[in-house]
Amino acid sequence: xxxxxxxxxxxxxxxxxxxxxxxxxxxxxxxxxxxxxxxxxxxxxxxxxxxxxxxxxxxxxxxxxxxxxxxxxxxxxxxxxxxxxxxxxxxxxx
Numbered sequence: 528x529x530x531x532x533x534x535x536x537x538x539x540x541x542x543x544x545x546x547x548x549x550x551x552x553x554x555x556x557x558x559x560x561x562x563x564x565x566x567x568x569x570x571x572x573x574x575x576x577x578x579x580x581x582x583x584x585x586x587x588x589x590x591x592x593x594x595x596x597x598x599x600x601x602x603x604x605x606x607x608x609x610x611x612x613x614x615x616x617x618x619x620x621x
Contacts, residue, residue, distance in 0.1 A: 529572060530559040550590055558589040 528550050530541060543559070550557035556575050560568070575587050591599060 528555050528557050530557075532561060532563070544592075547590060547592060556587050556590060 528546060530539075530546055546557045546559075549555075556572070556579055558572050558575065560572065571589075575589060578585050579587060586599065588596065
């Protein structure tokens with residue numbers, strides 16, 4: 528699901544919340560784009576489509592709410608720290 532002309536947000540008929548909710552219900556990708564402000568690029572959209580086809584259970588960033596993005600960022604940071612600690616231990620004491 529693609530919302531075009533996201534730069535005209537004052538005239539929107541579907542909010543991000545509504546779009547995200549529907550996308551989650553039907554397991555679709557949700558993304559807003561704007562050629563004018565060059566946001567939400569079409570290249571990114573097609574990369575997300577390919578990712579969704581190849582990895583159906585993968586997380587598509589554009590489908591996350593701000594709170595979900597924050598939570599995901601915290602989880603990924605903890606995971607990265609753990610991986611770096613393990614790699615450091617292997618180099619040190621392997």
